[in-house]
Each structure stands twice: as structure tokens, then as C-alpha cells.
Amino acid sequence: MNGQSGGDGDSQAPNPEFYRRVFETLPDAIVADPVVSDDVHDLLAANSDRLSLGASVRSTADIRDAPFDPDWCSIAPSRFGTVRSLLETIEYCAEQDISMYGGGQCELCVGRGHIQLLASLFYPDGPNDVAPRAYNKPTIRADLISSPLEPPEAPTGMEWKQLEFE
Numbered sequence: 001m002n003g004q005s006g007g008d009g010d011s012q013a014p015n016p017e018f019y020r021r022v023f024e025t026l027p028d029a030i031v032a033d034p035v036v037s038d039d040v041h042d043l044l045a046a047n048s049d050r051l052s053l054g055a056s057v058r059s060t061a062d063i064r065d066a067p068f069d070p071d072w073c074s075i076a077p078s079r080f081g082t083v084r085s086l087l088e089t090i091e092y093c094a095e096q097d098i099s100m101y102g103g104g105q106c107e108l109c110v111g112r113g114h115i116q117l118l119a120s121l122f123y124p125d126g127p128n129d130v131a132p133r134a135y136n137k138p139t140i141r142a143d144l145i146s147s148p149l150e151p152p153e154a155p156t157g158m159e160w161k162q163l164e165f166e
Contacts, residue, residue, distance in 0.1 A: 014040045023047050030127065032074060036067040044068060054103060059085045060092040074103040075123070077114050090122050101126030117152070124148035
């Protein structure tokens with residue numbers, strides 16, 4: 001569930017009943033970017049261990065300025081602007097014991113490789129949404145790798161590339 005995805009059609013208004021049903025019905029679900037308002041504040045606070053930041057995170061300042069202390073952060077490299085800001089945020093999350101997972105904004109080609117490399121290096125056991133490109137083909141081969149992604153043995157730049165899985 002994503003409350004602040006920014007107009008891509010899956011954003012949710014702060015609805016206390018909806019949040020309550022999500023927390024009760026899906027006990028292991030992480031709620032990404034909830035919209036915080038007076039009518040949902042207490043419910044969100046009671047479930048703070050299941051809240052994640054993502055769409056709003058472009059730097060460590062965005063995490064520090066968040067309306068709640070997150071236990072989770074979705075790292076989408078395309079949002080950060082610079083590699084430095086991205087890596088500073090990953091380091092900050094690690095220092096603050098904020099669990100991370102890979103996500104993105106439908107990256108393909110080299111951008112997909114970036115999110116896969118980062119996931120394999122920094123949060124391989126997170127609930128990553130960074131499947132190799134071959135998983136998006138009409139027919140999925142039986143020999144495709146599964147989670148967690150292993151870091152490449154000989155990476156080039158910020159690329160996670162396993163030719164046999166493209």
C-alpha cells in the first residue's frame with residue numbers, strides 16, 4: 001500500500017478504516033509512505049514498525065524530517081539525483097537500523113541493473129522488488145535465479161549483469 005506515490009494512480013487518502021483493515025488483514029505487510037493526518041496518526045503510531053518511507057526519500061534529510069521514525073525505507077536510485085546522496089542515505093539507514101529494500105520506478109536496462117546491484121550489496125534479504133529483466137518476459141524460464149540476488153563477481157561500474165539471465 002502506498003499513500004504518497006505522487007499521482008500514479010495507486011495513492012491512498014488517509015483513511016483510518018482502510019489502514020486498520022490493512023494492518024489487521026495483512027499482518028506482515030509493510031505500509032509504504034502512509035499519508036499522516038490527525039485521523040490516522042494514532043493508528044500509524046501503533047504500527048510504526050510496519051511503516052516505510054520511499055517516494056518521499058531523496059536524501060537523508062527526508063528521512064530525518066519524516067512525520068514518523070521509519071523502520072523501513074525503499075531505496076529507488078532514480079529519485080536521489082546523485083550517487084553521493086544515494087550512498088549517504090544507504091549509510092544513514094544502516095547506522096539508524098532502518099531496514100532497506102530495493103524498489104524503483106519501472107526502471108529498465110541500465111537502471112534495472114543499478115537497483116539490482118544495490119540490492120545485492122546492501123539489502124539482499126529485504127523484500128526487494130528488483131527482479132532480473134528475464135522475469136518480465138511472457139515465458140519465464142525455469143533456470144532463473146531467485147532471491148536474494150548475489151553480487152556480481154566482476155561488476156562494471158554500477159551494473160549488476162548476469163548475461164545468462166537477460
